[in-house]
Amino acid sequence: MSDAARTSVLGSTGAGDLFQLLRDGRPRTRAELAAITGLARSTIGLRLDALTSLGLVGPVADAISTGGRPPSRVALLPSARVVLAADLGASHAHVAITDLMGAELASHTEHLEISLGPEAVLGWMVEHTDALLERLGKTRADLIAAGIGLPGPVEFSTGRPVNPPIMPGWDAFDVPRWVKRHTESPGRSPLPVYVDNDVNIMALGERTHSWPDVDHLFFLKVATGIGSGIISAGQLQRGAQGIAGDIGHIPVARGAGIFCRCGNEGCLEAIASGPAIAAAMRRDGHDTASGSDVLDLVRSGDLDAVRAVRQAGRDIGEVLTTCVSLINPSVIALGGSMADAGEHLLAGVREVVYSRSMPLATEHLTIVQSRAADSAAILGASMLAIHYALSPEALDTLAAAN
Structure with a gap:
C-alpha cells in the first residue's frame, strides 16, 4: 500500500x-x-x-x-519489543519469540498432545516462553503481545475455543485470561493475548511470507483435519462466529455412507484427511497407522499410496471448486502435513478445480504447495499479535498511559 x-x-x-x-x-x-x-x-x-x-x-x-x-x-526499531507466538497443534507445540516485524528470534518445538488440556498445554507454553526470553536476555516486561493458534473453532472476540472436537477440556476455556494471569510482570499492564484458529494464522503467515501483494488468498490445511483460512480484499475473513473456512465438514459425493467424527455423514475430512487416507489404505491391506505412514509410502513410490493421495486431492478439489466460485481467490496454497505429498496431492486438486471451475475464475489462479511451510503458523501468530498490539487505537492508549 x-x-x-x-x-x-x-x-x-x-x-x-x-x-x-x-x-x-x-x-x-x-x-x-x-x-x-x-x-x-x-x-x-x-x-x-x-x-x-x-x-x-x-x-x-x-x-x-x-x-x-x-x-x-x-x-x-524492530527489536524494541518482542512478541510471543505459539502454534499449538493436535500433537505438536511450537513457541517462539519474534521481533516487531515477525522475524523469529528464538523458538522451541516438541511433541505435545492438545488433549492434555488447557492448563497443561498453556503451562508448557509459558514455561518455554520464559526460557526463550532468558536465552535472549529479555524478560516478560519486553513482551508487547501474544498470538496463539489452536486446532479447533475459536470465538475470536473472546479467544475461547467452542466445542473443539479434538480438544477435551478446552471448550469455552478463557485462554487470554489464563495467559494474562500467568505472564504477569510487576509494574506492567496485562499482556494483550490474541487467539485464533490455527488455519487462520497459517493463512496470515503464508500471505506475509510469500504473497504480500496478493489480496485474495485461500489457504488450505490438510492434516489430521481439513480446514481453510480465507483472505479477501487483504483482510482475514472469520465470519459471524469465527468459523468461516471450516470446509472439512462439507459433504462430498464419494463420502456417502462414511461417518465423520463431527457426527455427520460424507464430510470431506472423513475421506481426504491424513487419518482417513491411512484408514482406507489399511482396509486394502497396507500397514498405515497414520497419515505420516501414507507419506512414507508415497516417498518410496508406492503406487497405491500415490493413487490414494491423488484421489484425496480430487475430493478436496470438488469442494474447492465451489470455493473458487464463491471467493474468486488469486492463490490457493496447500499446507499441513499431508501437503508434503507435493505434486501428487496438488495434481488431484488441480485436475478437478481447473476442469470444473469457470474459465474466468481460473485464468490467473495459482494452486501451489505452501511456500511458508512449517513457519506459516508461527509467523501468522506473530503477525496476528502485532496487528492488534500495534494498531492505532492500542498505541494511542499505550502512549496516553505513559
Missing part, C-alpha cells in the same frame, strides 16, 4: 496512526511524514516524541543532504 493510500485509510493521525506509516521499516524524515499526513512538523514532532518514549521508533543513519545539516530520519 502506498503512503498516500495508507494515510487515506488512517484518517486523522495520532501517535498510533503515525506509527502505521513506519511499520514497513522504511526510514522517513519529519518533512516526509508531514508531507504524507498533511500535519504540521511541530505536530509530527509531538507524535514522534510519544512513540520514541515507548521505544518503538528511533533515529537511523542520516539521510542524503542537498546542503546544510543532513535531515534526520526515523524508523521502526
Whole structure:
C-alpha cells in the first residue's frame, strides 16, 4: 500500500496512526511524514516524541543532504519489543519469540498432545516462553503481545475455543485470561493475548511470507483435519462466529455412507484427511497407522499410496471448486502435513478445480504447495499479535498511559 493510500485509510493521525506509516521499516524524515499526513512538523514532532518514549521508533543513519545539516530520519526499531507466538497443534507445540516485524528470534518445538488440556498445554507454553526470553536476555516486561493458534473453532472476540472436537477440556476455556494471569510482570499492564484458529494464522503467515501483494488468498490445511483460512480484499475473513473456512465438514459425493467424527455423514475430512487416507489404505491391506505412514509410502513410490493421495486431492478439489466460485481467490496454497505429498496431492486438486471451475475464475489462479511451510503458523501468530498490539487505537492508549 502506498503512503498516500495508507494515510487515506488512517484518517486523522495520532501517535498510533503515525506509527502505521513506519511499520514497513522504511526510514522517513519529519518533512516526509508531514508531507504524507498533511500535519504540521511541530505536530509530527509531538507524535514522534510519544512513540520514541515507548521505544518503538528511533533515529537511523542520516539521510542524503542537498546542503546544510543532513535531515534526520526515523524508523521502526524492530527489536524494541518482542512478541510471543505459539502454534499449538493436535500433537505438536511450537513457541517462539519474534521481533516487531515477525522475524523469529528464538523458538522451541516438541511433541505435545492438545488433549492434555488447557492448563497443561498453556503451562508448557509459558514455561518455554520464559526460557526463550532468558536465552535472549529479555524478560516478560519486553513482551508487547501474544498470538496463539489452536486446532479447533475459536470465538475470536473472546479467544475461547467452542466445542473443539479434538480438544477435551478446552471448550469455552478463557485462554487470554489464563495467559494474562500467568505472564504477569510487576509494574506492567496485562499482556494483550490474541487467539485464533490455527488455519487462520497459517493463512496470515503464508500471505506475509510469500504473497504480500496478493489480496485474495485461500489457504488450505490438510492434516489430521481439513480446514481453510480465507483472505479477501487483504483482510482475514472469520465470519459471524469465527468459523468461516471450516470446509472439512462439507459433504462430498464419494463420502456417502462414511461417518465423520463431527457426527455427520460424507464430510470431506472423513475421506481426504491424513487419518482417513491411512484408514482406507489399511482396509486394502497396507500397514498405515497414520497419515505420516501414507507419506512414507508415497516417498518410496508406492503406487497405491500415490493413487490414494491423488484421489484425496480430487475430493478436496470438488469442494474447492465451489470455493473458487464463491471467493474468486488469486492463490490457493496447500499446507499441513499431508501437503508434503507435493505434486501428487496438488495434481488431484488441480485436475478437478481447473476442469470444473469457470474459465474466468481460473485464468490467473495459482494452486501451489505452501511456500511458508512449517513457519506459516508461527509467523501468522506473530503477525496476528502485532496487528492488534500495534494498531492505532492500542498505541494511542499505550502512549496516553505513559
